[in-house]
Amino acid sequence: MNQPDNSPNSQDDLAHQPSSGSLSARARAAVAPQLAYLSGLNPEQRAAVEATEGPVLVLAGAGTGKTRVLTTRIAHLIATGRAWPSQILAVTFTNKAAREMRERIGRAIGEVAEGMQWLGTFHSIGTKILRRHAELVGLRSDFTILGTDDQLRLMKQVIEAEGIDEKRWPARQLAGLIDAWKNRGLGPDQVAAGEAGAFANGKGGRLYRAYQERLKVLNAVDFGDLLLECLRLWREHPDILEQYQDRFRYMLVDEYQDTNVAQYLWLRLLAQKRKNLCCVGDDDQSIYGWRGAEVDNILRFEHDFPGAIVIRLERNYRSTGHILSAASVLIAKNQGRLGKTLRTEDELGEKVTITGAWDSEDEARLIGEEIEALHAKKHPLSEIAILVRISAQMREIEDRLVQLGVPYRVIGGPRFYERAEIRDALAYLRVVNQPADDLAFERIVNVPKRGLGDATIQVLHNHARAARVPMMEAARFIVETDELKPKPRATLRDLLISFGRWSKLSETMSQSEVAQIVLEESGYTDMWQKEKSADAAGRLENLKELVRSMEEFPDLQSFLEHVSLVMEANESDTSERVSLMTLHAAKGLEFDTVFLPGWEEGLFPNQRALDESGRAGLEEERRLAHVGITRAKRRAKIYFASNRRIHGLWNSTVPSRFVDDLPEANVEIVEAPANFSYGGGYGGGSRFDRMQPFSGSSYQTPGWQRAQAHRASTEDGGSSARRSRDRRGPMMIEGELVAKSTGSSGFTVGGRVLHSKFGPGTIEAVDGNKLTVEFDKAGRKMVLDSFVEALG
DNA sequence: CTTAAACGGGTTTTT
DNA sequence: CCCGTTTAAG
8 A cells, every 4th residue: 555546446535537527527517506506595605616727716804614625625526526535635724623624515515525535634644645655755654743742852852963052043933844844845955054043153064963863763743844744755756656646536625824935835746737726714813823824825825826817705694794794994004915905784783892991800700790791691601702812811800710610611821732741651552552752761761650760760871872772671681780770670570570561462452442541551541640630530430531532543553643643532511611712723713702802012013023023923913902802793702901911020011002003983892881890809899709600620720729729828817608608790690501410419427429510429528519529539628519410 | 960049931721 | 911841858
């Protein structure tokens, strides 16, 4: 399977391939206009679907039905016989987007979507291609995909090996540079000497090359390589490139404004021959420039692909008039854009509100109050979002929501496979699977702590390097010598024996069984069980989920790939909660009501973006503002504070210039209620109005943990009796939300309960539907009875 | 080798 | 202020 099978009788293609000119194809095309999937489209959307041949750029403004066009276009290509599902390349940026697209195509045309094996992210498709031709780029087909932490460790080693002071030239910085180079499609030999010289007194280029060499030795790639190595493969092997060019009769790209140079080159190579490339994007929503995305790719499309058709989708189906108009006027201030005018046939609706707050605490309070008010009017919490510029803004807001007892969820944050426990577990499996995986070995050799610290690792390193063998092998040698003190020597020997045993097990047992055993016997699960911190229970839960999901994969190899590339935390939680996230994380989402706090100079537009990228930076910030406003369907609420704490110090701030960019006709200035809090922390109600949150996963959030910590420290001062007596406004919310759960619970002090996150525990106190439970693993918590079940 | 205290640095983060 | 990381003491 080293070649893309393009032959008529291959497994993935059906036997008969109609060419676009064949009778059957034309006959099927003739019935297309009556096909149901076309009927609901507006004229522009329909044009975008039906312009199948040649390069097409679809400029799809926010809320104009971009995904719909994309999926319908694919359905159309298949239904009219222009291509088999396996001949269509459809690229997205996120796995989520890929999944959604697959679902929607399936809904449009049935199970044929299953045949779309080339629908995925740039990275997953790149991986698939690379595995088939790995040996041509100096890899084996079972290469490992490194995560950020592995990369960093590797770079540290490379820097050290070159005799460079890691303090002065941190690995992080090198990682950033190399990442940027890879984003621009530059290999070690193509980086301009001057640019590479900026790091470590001219050694940047050498370090890059050394890093790449180390990757090859380890049979590993990083994310950037998944694209870069494809480029190299195709350039060095034109025959293989041509196979793919022929295979992909039609290519579609989502979020084209976010492509970087490497991705652009990747697409251009593939599209060169047939030129059936359809890119969908919105230059006004390009917000990843700092990560290498080139707005230029979309601005230059017509130039790069001569004869391209450009179709604009300008009818917005999401927002009401005032919101859309405010967003349009704002974004029109940008110079570098292709220009679109969004319009809606919806009513004007509510104006965009702008509210000035005294300080950031006050701002959080105001938002909290509005959410309470909305909720009292039966506005679903799941249709409310708070979008911040930087994560640091979340803290105060979270604290306030916790105080009010408003359930919320934080979107974004570390991905499932980025979490320490997942990466640790995977490292164990990687070593079992491939003992030569030094990075993985190094990661877990002393996790859990078993007394094999830096000194021991250093010895292993030296030997491994001198003998040019993997560390595992070096370790085998060293335990036979007296180079190590007796204790670490014995520990290391035990560990080696264990790994030998596990490797043997994996020959006969299923991987989930092996994983289970490895995690148990290595003491890894124990480590978290002993840990009493609030998130230990969650981590164990994640590990369980990991083992569970392994069962679905045929072998460890495909599982490891799935985890490093695709797997993400269960975010299928549709419960009633407010969403809190950064503006970046909000792209592609929509909510009835959107709160936009922190519109202040310095914060938004962010000073650093301005300093580093000048006008381009400002324009990207403005696009971010545009993205923020256009997330709102019916209500957009902008806030700014006159004082904000930055790095612990209070600074006075001025409203964002973006506020002044908004058209007066579409905005309304809201006077903040008079109960300002002048920094004293008493604003908006008693400090005793805090209460327990009542939602499952907010327990994991930092805000809740902080509230817990605070509660513990004030336990003596404000007794719980006092707290509940003094609760005011928030009670209402609680009363309503809690009404669902059993008022008079059957729980009694001393009873045993099971909580989905915290595990088993003993009830210490019962207060209405609130239980105080001493959990065996997670310590004492207050929980609502509806979140636990009685045991035994 | 492990733990606790000092230190420094602090946008955004699809893969 | 709050975090992760490095350093000095057990």
